[in-house]
Amino acid sequence: MWKVFALLSAFFAALTAILAKVGVSGIDSNLATAIRTSVILVLTWAIALAVPHAGGGGIAALTERNWLFLILSGLATGLSWLCYFKALQLGDASKVAPIDKLSVVFVIVLGMLFLHEPADPKVLVGGGLILAGSLVILL
Secondary structure, eight states: OHHHHHHHHHHHHHHHHHHHHHHTTTSOHHHHHHHHHHHHHHHHHHHHHHSOOTTTOOGGGOOHHHHHHHHHHHHHHHHHHHHHHHHHHHSOHHHHHHHHTHHHHHHHHHHHHHSOOOOOHHHHHHHHHHHHHHHHHHO
């Protein structure tokens, strides 16, 4: 089931790039990010409150560690989005989005280093192809 959600994530990320490229035209990229983030805030809270908490409990079940890493993740997401929208404002979506996907390569490396996740040959080849594609666009 995770593969279905991963493919849906990729599809919606593609839509995000195209829709954001049009939406950021002629306005400040930070304002565009703030508007987008506000929509996400309302949508995710509506879903979080409407859908039963499967296997993890609600807010009361969160530990200090959960809070810390979720807040840090939120800060990283915000910085990523601000940079992404600025890049979309300045460059072509067809070039910005593939370079943004270098995040996959960073996740593979950081996952191996900090989470001790295995990197089987398929993961390494896939990451290498993403790296190669991004380098072609960058250089």
